[in-house]
Amino acid sequence: EPEVTQTPSHQVTQMGQEVILRCVPISNHLYFYWYRQILGQKVEFLVSFYNNEISEKSEIFDDQFSVERPDGSNFTLKIRSTKLEDSAMYFCASSVRVEAFFGQGTRLTVV
């Protein structure tokens, strides 16, 4: 069964450092998303991406965040200068239409 793959599974970084979270969506999917979940809290929408541009972004997705689809297979989330409060599970998802497939997540720990 096709799946969304995220790497790394766990990333530890120092405050102020840049991180790039990587995702390989399902190959024939057209819509891509990033969500995050702070420990013990709800899953929160960050950004959606279609046709090489951002479709929608939440208030969380400020200038410190960016997304890119550098080639035909990868979808990345970059955080330019990490803060302690960026510590969370980050989930990538992709879809053709209705059913969104989520990856297993990257646990980001900012120290």
Added chain:
Amino acid sequence: DAKTTQPTSMDCAEGRAANLPCNHSTISGNEYVYWYRQIHSQGPQYIIHGLKNNETNEMASLIITEDRKSSTLILPHATLRDTAVYYCIAAPWDSSYKLIFGSGTRLLVRP
């Protein structure tokens, strides 16, 4: 997006049907009801969706009331692996949609 209300937690015995209710009294005509679940800290998993007709797939059944103000997700023969947080989400079906996750229902399947 319409707000949904779910019980905080439920439990059922292994092998029995699990019936998870959801209220969405302010749902609008173009909004579907989606169900996802999250097992431990894994990525959310799509289960089923519907507009107004009852739906069934290999995982579950979805019963939507005639006035569409509430729905019930039915897992016909719950197993221990169905222990998870179940999310009911009302959202329009369009080509690039975001999912707004609430707190969901924590389902515990007892041996």
